[in-house]
Amino acid sequence: MTEDQKKKLEQKLWNIANELRGKMNADEFRDYCLGFIFYKYLSERLVNACNDILKDEDGSPTYQTLDENDDATKDIIEALKDEVLGGLGYFLKPSELFSNLAKRGAHTEETDNKEQDIKVDDFILGDLQEVLNNIERSTMGTESEDDFDHLFEELDLTSSKLGRDPDARNALIAKIMLHLDSIDFAISDSESDVLGDAYEYLIGQFAAGAGKKAGEFYTPQAVSTVLAKLVTHRKSRLKSVYDPTCGSGSLLLRVAKEVGKDNIGHFYGQEMNRTTFNLARMNMILHGVHYRNFDLKQEDTLENPQHIDERFDAIVANPPFSAQWSAKKIFESDDRFAQYGKLAPSSKADFAFVQHMLYQLDDNGTLAVVLPHGVLFRGAAEGHIRRYLIEERNWLDAVIGLPANIFFGTSIPTCILVFKKCRENPDNVLFIDASQGFDKAKNQNLLKPEHIEDIIAAYDNRLEIDKYAHVAPLSEIADNDYNLNIPRYVDTFEEEAPIDLAAVTQELKQLDKDMAELDKTIQGFCDELGIEAPL
Structure with missing residues (x-):
């Protein structure tokens, strides 16, 4: 698919999404639209798998045309279920396929103005709800059960926001399904990730309209790219990648784009918000990550970590900035925090997330995390933790200042901290001031590919670059009392022209x-x- 075709596809999907946009807020219509796309993907993936098997049958019937009421066909469907369930992790009968339900729910008629007008042909809402429930039921007792459990719970088809009565809701859903059914997502093309890319595009569009809530589920793609490039630096394969605040899974999938998802052994993530957790599971499956290769959990990472015995090659994270946490006294003896002698303050969990991730970072692993600038210079417990990380452990590898106003829902400047337990350059810390490298957009500053390349080149070469990068000896950091505020290390002062x-x-x-x-x-x-x- 060409770039132009891709953009047209994305625009078409966004137009379909806008059928719902006027009826509810961004995070609500996001869940419906992405849920229907996911259902379409599951259907088409199942059809491809079953049709590959049916090619060996006489007459080569297609799965979507099999008659479920015929006794002989029932046996074929059951045999197909036994064969594909282990690989796909779910099953749908022919009548439950997206395309069959969409075609039954509506048809098009040509009106006087020659446009296609959708007429409701049958009431499908009840059947649709049953199909979504059956997808989850088909996984019960299998390895994929946890990955599909309550996956469609956000799709409340009885919501009055979809229409004032069942008929109005049915008409809207039928219209959306028929529009989606007309789009070819090229699922059979193993070299293409059209649907995955389109899904990511929509998540980004929804984030742009969600205001402050966007930070709960989406990291801007450019920032994700920087983090992914940092943790995969000079690596072509990873045993594991982890995100303790994984949101919609965009960071994990960006790492997969850098090295290829087949070159990552396993994906791990944890997310506290149930709706966002469901979004992340859909996102992983839509991008072709097999259910056996990812393990996402829904829990509070700091209070109830779910992968505590695992150690990871790569960790990426964009935790909620300066979030509150309990900081209970019991955590003073928690292995994640005990060695530091102090807990991060209850009003600012930034360093608690860092401590948690460093505990789970493998000896040869890399951690890249986005944090607010306050972590660089705030004192008290945070100053103590910062000093311990540098003076006692020497795990901090780089500090990268990002432009202000590049995240949805906040305009504050942020930074990336890079940590390694076995550093190639143990005598210094690299500081990069990339705060001025951006393009100005209407509501947000944007990191362009050239800005990303500048950051990665500076990190890779680890050289002094005037007004941009500085390699600070550990002694210099000690002289600054372990204050990491970037202007202390990178002088960006511009002299004014002399006045005659x-x-x-x-x-x-x-x-x-x-x-x-x-x-x-x-x-x-x-x-x-x-x-x-x-x-």
Whole structure:
């Protein structure tokens, strides 16, 4: 698919999403739209798998045309279920396929103005709800049960926001399904990830309209790319990648784009918000990550970590900035925090997330995390933790300052901290001031590919770059009392052009002379008119 075709597809999906947009807020219509896309994906993936098997049958029937009421066909469907369930992790009968339900729910008629008008042909809401429930039921007792459990719970088809009565809701859903059914997502093309890319595009569009809530589920793609490039630096394969605040899973999938999802052994993530957790599971499956290769959990990472015995090659995270946490006294003996001697303050969990991730970072792993600038210089417990990480453990590898206003829902400047337990450059810490490298958009600053490349090149080469990068010896950081505020290390001061006072004096004298001449001219005009001059 060409870039132009991709953009047209994305626009078409966004137009379909807007069928719902006027009826509910961004995070609500996001859940419906993405849920229907996911259902379509599951259907088409199942059809492809079953049709590959049916090619060996006489007459080569297609799965979507099999008659479920025929006794012989029932046996074929059951045999197909046994064969594909282990690989796909779910099953749908022919009547439950997205395309069959969409075609039954609506048809198109040509109107007087030659446009296609959708007419409701049958009531499908009840059947649709049953199909979504059956997808989950089909996984019960299998390895994929946890990955599909309550996956469609956000799709409340009885909501009055979809229409004032069942008929109105049915008409809207039928219309959306028929529009989606007309789109070819090229699922059979193993080299293409059209649907995954389109899904990511929609998540980003929804985030742009969700305001402050967007930070709960989406990291801007450019920032995700920087983090992914940092943790995969000089690596072509990872045993595991982890995100303790995984949101919609975009960071994990961005790492997969850098090295290829087949070059990552396992994906791990944890997310506290149930709706966002469901979004992340859908996102992983839509991007072709097999259910056996990801393990996402819904829990509070700091209070109830779910992967505590695992150690990870790569960790990426964009935790909620300065979130509150309990900081209970019991955590002082928790292995994640005990060695530091202090807990992060209950009003700012930033370093608690860092401590948690460092505990789970493998000895040869890399951690890249986005944090607010306050972590660089705040004192008290945070200052103590910061000093311990540098002076005692020497795990901090780089500090990267990002532009302000690049995240949805907040305009504050942020930074990326890079940590390694076995550092190639143990005698120094790299500081990069990338705060001025952005393009200005209407509501948000944007990191362009050239800005990302500048950051990664500076990290890769680890050189002094005037007004951009500085390699600070550990002694310099100690002299600054472990304050990591970037302007202490990267001097971005621009000298003003020197002023020629003699030239300015001459210019002022000339202005006085010109003013005197002008006054004479005005006096002459006023004399002719017989009025007093405004002197």
